[in-house]
Amino acid sequence: xxxxxxxxxxxxxxxxxxxxxxxxxxxxxxxxxxxxxxxxxxxxxxxxxxxxxxxxxxxxxxxxxxxxxxxxxxxxxxxxxxxxxxxxxxxxxxxxxxxxxxxxxxxxxxxxxxxxxxxxxxxxxxxxxxxxxxxxxxxxxxxxxxxxxxxxxxxxxxxxxxxxxxxxxxxxxxxxxxxxxxxxxxxxxxxxxxxxxx
Numbered sequence: 393x394x395x396x397x398x399x400x401x402x403x404x405x406x407x408x409x410x411x412x413x414x415x416x417x418x419x420x421x422x423x424x425x426x427x428x429x430x431x432x433x434x435x436x437x438x439x440x441x442x443x444x445x446x447x448x449x450x451x452x453x454x455x456x457x458x459x460x461x462x463x464x465x466x467x468x469x470x471x472x473x474x475x476x477x478x479x480x481x482x483x484x485x486x487x488x489x490x491x492x493x494x495x496x497x498x499x500x501x502x503x504x505x506x507x508x509x510x511x512x513x514x515x516x517x518x519x520x521x522x523x524x525x526x527x528x529x530x531x532x533x534x535x536x537x538x539x540x541x542x543x544x545x546x547x548x549x550x551x552x553x554x555x556x557x558x559x560x561x562x563x564x565x566x567x568x569x570x571x572x573x574x575x576x577x578x579x580x581x582x583x584x585x586x587x588x589x590x
Contacts, residue, residue: 394426394429394523394524395522395523396522396526396589398522398526399589401560402560402561404560404561404562404563405560405561405562406498406501406502406520406562406564408498408501408520408521408522409519409520409521410430410521411430411431411433411434411493411495411519411520411521412434412519413434413436413439414491414519416442416489416490416491417442417487417489418442418444418486418487418489418490418491419439419442419443419444419490419491419492419493420443420444420446420482420483420486420490420491420492420493421443421444421445421446421463421492421493421495422445422446422448422475422479422492422493422494422495422496422500422504423445423446423447423448423454423458423495423496424447424448424450424472424495424496424497424500424523424524425448425449425450425451425452425454425496425497425523425524425525426452426454426496426523426524427494427495427496427497427500427521427523427524428447428452428454428457428458428495428523429454429523430495430521430523431445431458431461431493431495432454432457432458432461434493435461437462440461440462440463440464441462441463441464442464443463443464443465444463444464444465444467444482445458445461445463445465445466445467446467446468446469446475446478446479446482447466447467447468447469448468448469448470448471448472448474448475448496448500449468449469449470450470450471451470455468472499472500472503476507479504479507480507480511483507483508483511483513484511486511486513489517490513490517491517491519492504492508492513492517492518492519493519494518494519494520494521495520495521495522495523496522496523496524497522497523497524497525497526497527498522498526498528498529499527499528499529499540499541499567499568501520501522502529502562502564502567502568503529503567505518505520505564505567506564506565506566506567525541525543526543526588526589527540527541527542527543527588528541528542528543528558528568528569528588529541529542529567529568529569530542530547530556530558530568530569530570530571531563531566531568531569531570531571532549532551532552532554532556532571533570533571533572534549534552534554534572534573535549535551535552535554537549537550537551537552538551538566538568539551539571542558542569542571542588543587543588544558544585544586544587544588545557545558545585545586545587545588546558546574546582546583546585547571547585549571554573555573555574555575555582556571556572556573556574557571557572557573557574558571558588559571559572
């Protein structure tokens with residue numbers, strides 16, 4: 393299952409949409425893992441002829457299918473970290489009117505949106521569609537460390553070791569959800585972990 397219906401939440405929590413082809417001369421598509429499915433659903437020969445496609449495989453095998461779409465440029469990388477420099481360069485060199493399509497995990501989309509806004513891409517030119525893992529990118533509000541791919545609530549901060557409650561509060565500035573100490577007033581009284589959406 394690569395599509396997930398997120399339950400209603402607080403206003404700061406991002407709402408992800410559904411990709412659709414838009415008119416324009418320049419398109420940048422960034423797909424992570426199962427996000428490739430969303431690109432495959434909207435791809436047309438005309439759209440792909442004007443598209444720079446960056447695929448972050450994360451161990452999946454969608455690369456050959458995406459490359460077969462014949463995008464103007466195609467780059468496959470194993471992780472987000474290995475794609476960051478290319479993404480930032482493409483965004484900084486972007487021509488007026490660039491249409492940006494992001495699909496994959498919340499963590500990847502949030503980080504690319506942050507880079508896009510920094511590069512001056514208007515939010516109206518950015519489309520998103522969540523696909524794949526529902527694991528979260530979490531920031532400990534105590535030590536400010538980031539823990540990637542958090543699936544359980546509560547979880548232990550990978551930096552300071554505190555037991556953190558997974559909150560729905562999302563910071564667009566750092567592209568991460570916020571985690572707060574769950575046993576601050578009663579050290580050691582930590583409930584059994586469960587899946588974030590259980």
